[in-house]
Amino acid sequence: xxxxxxxxxxxxxxxLAFESRFGEAEPPRVARAPGRINLIGDHIDYCGLxxxxxxxxxxxxxxxxxAKSSRCRFTNxxxxxxGREFDLSELDDATEPGDWGTYLVAAARKLVDRxxxxxxxxxxxxxxxxxxxxLSSSSAxxxxxxxxxxxxxxxxxxxxxxxxxxxxxxxxxxTRGGGMxxxxxxxxxxxxxxxxxxxxxxxxxxxxxxxxxxVVADSLVPAEKSGAAQAAYNSGPVVAREALVAIAEGLxxxxxxxxxxxxxxxxxxxxxLLSRARAAxxxxxxxxxxxxxxxxxxxxxxxxxxxxxxxIESFGTAMNASHESLRDDCGVSCPxxxxxxxxxxxxxxxxxxxxxAGFGGCAIALCTAESAPLVLEALEAGFYAxxxxxxxxxxxxxxxxxxxxxxxxxxx
Ligand code: NG1
Numbered sequence: 001x002x003x004x005x006x007x008x009x010x011x012x013x014x015x016l017a018f019e020s021r022f023g024e025a026e027p028p029r030v031a032r033a034p035g036r037i038n039l040i041g042d043h044i045d046y047c048g049l050x051x052x053x054x055x056x057x058x059x060x061x062x063x064x065x066x067a068k069s070s071r072c073r074f075t076n077x078x079x080x081x082x083g084r085e086f087d088l089s090e091l092d093d094a095t096e097p098g099d100w101g102t103y104l105v106a107a108a109r110k111l112v113d114r115x116x117x118x119x120x121x122x123x124x125x126x127x128x129x130x131x132x133x134x135l136s137s138s139s140a141x142x143x144x145x146x147x148x149x150x151x152x153x154x155x156x157x158x159x160x161x162x163x164x165x166x167x168x169x170x171x172x173x174x175t176r177g178g179g180m181x182x183x184x185x186x187x188x189x190x191x192x193x194x195x196x197x198x199x200x201x202x203x204x205x206x207x208x209x210x211x212x213x214x215v216v217a218d219s220l221v222p223a224e225k226s227g228a229a230q231a232a233y234n235s236g237p238v239v240a241r242e243a244l245v246a247i248a249e250g251l252x253x254x255x256x257x258x259x260x261x262x263x264x265x266x267x268x269x270x271x272x273l274l275s276r277a278r279a280a281x282x283x284x285x286x287x288x289x290x291x292x293x294x295x296x297x298x299x300x301x302x303x304x305x306x307x308x309x310x311x312i313e314s315f316g317t318a319m320n321a322s323h324e325s326l327r328d329d330c331g332v333s334c335p336x337x338x339x340x341x342x343x344x345x346x347x348x349x350x351x352x353x354x355x356x357a358g359f360g361g362c363a364i365a366l367c368t369a370e371s372a373p374l375v376l377e378a379l380e381a382g383f384y385a386x387x388x389x390x391x392x393x394x395x396x397x398x399x400x401x402x403x404x405x406x407x408x409x410x411x412x
Contacts, residue, residue, distance in 0.1 A: 014077065014126060015411075018063050021075045022122040025065065029151060033143035033406035034059040035135040036184045037216060037364050038355045039193055040315075040322050041300040043330055045178025046237040047244075047261045048198045049297045052206070052304060053180055054214070055188030057403030060127040060140035063411070066152040067120035074104055074145075077126040088112055088120055098226025100125075102173050103138055107146040110169035117153040130395055132222040134354070134361025138173075139181035142166050143406050151408045159186040159405075160201050175225050176234045190404040195304060199260075208402060209310035213372040214364050215344065217379050218396040219336035220387060221360030229359050236289070236330065243290035247277045261293055270298045292329035296322060316351025316366050323353035323363075332358030340365075340383055347371070347378035364400070372399060 018028055034055040041051030067073070070088040084101035091109045096102065111117050123145070129137040146166055150157055157165075163186045167179035180196055183203060188194045192205035225233065240261075248259050257263055264273060277290050299318040306314035323341055327333035337354045344352040344365035352365040367375050379397055389396060
């Protein structure tokens with residue numbers, strides 16, 4: 001089970017909002033789940049390849065109390081979201097695609113199926129993570145809601161099991177994602193990047209070199225996960241798989257072994273695969289997606305080595321190449337993300353790339369302590385001022401501090 005600590009001081013606003021909706025009784029508890037930036041390795045987790053995200057110190061919080069029945073009542077400090085209610089004994093599919101209630105029901109349904117839980121919650125959701133910005137707010141919501149339900153039902157679910165269960169739960173909302181976001185939120189270690197491997201799920205903490213700073217910049221283009229954007233995202237895993245099958249057919253790959261990207265890469269190596277793949281899959285989108293997947297896997301490997309040596313230039317070079325590949329081979333960037341990346345690099349960032357799924361959302365820039373203020377300034381003047389963003393700039397442009405993994409704490 002994720003850590004249960006003591007002594008979280010609820011902000012007066014959160015206490016007031018919680019008590020005005022659910023009344024005063026015993027003090028509520030808080031489930032907190034962080035968002036993430038992905039340092040490198042995008043659109044490859046669903047191919048089973050390692051990725052390197054970082055949990056940040058911005059999170060979704062679910063302030064909750066055990067309900068007297070199996071009913072779950074959620075309210076949100078942001079009135080734009082409105083309340084959601086459902087009963088654990090009769091979960092239906094009557095939720096809107098993309099609606100925030102869908103994520104709550106998905107988490108609850110998976111826990112009911114696996115653990116038969118029956119005690120509901122009264123809950124207030126709050127967040128300082130920008131929504132639909134590629135920082136994984138949906139997975140943080142799923143994880144925080146799940147931890148709250150697990151807590152009131154007295155269950156003990158090991159984090160890797162919960163990460164896999166919640167990745168599966170989120171797929172029920174219609175997005176065919178990998179398992180990166182849920183794993184990093186549950187298993188990150190503060191001050192460390194999180195190397196995640198899949199099948200089986202395994203996480204290794206990698207110390208962040210001193211002096212490395214990550215600037216996060218929101219393109220202001222919402223990275224929604226419904227409608228056309230969801231369809232565009234979901235075509236990624238399909239094309240990647242089709243490309244793998246087509247390319248393996250043209251190779252003398254051992255047909256008795258399970259066909260995976262990892263297996264193919266370890267048998268042939270990236271350079272050999274690329275030269276053979278060009279001939280085997282002349283169909284352009286498939287070859288391009290294949291090239292992205294195998295080269296991004298290689299960049300994760302190189303970036304990991306660079307991080308181990310504190311080699312910021314090499315890490316930045318891998319980030320730059322990753323952005324180019326996501327833009328050109330996957331087609332998941334957009335002009336605003338490209339602009340941010342360009343401004344950050346020109347202002348002295350060691351490297352910059354979009355982070356997460358793309359189609360909008362955030363870019364990140366790797367900086368030193370000296371270059372970070374210059375990059376922030378350049379983005380403020382060169383990107384945000386021109387779009388009239390002055391107030392609340394901190395919601396869109398900030399330095400990402402690493403944060404701890406998800407946990408449940410008592411409040412005082
Ligand atoms: P974001 O950026 O949170 O939408 C999505 C997937 C990840 C991964 C990245 C791209 C979900 C919940 N998350 O993340 O698994 O595939 O895109 O690397 O589907």
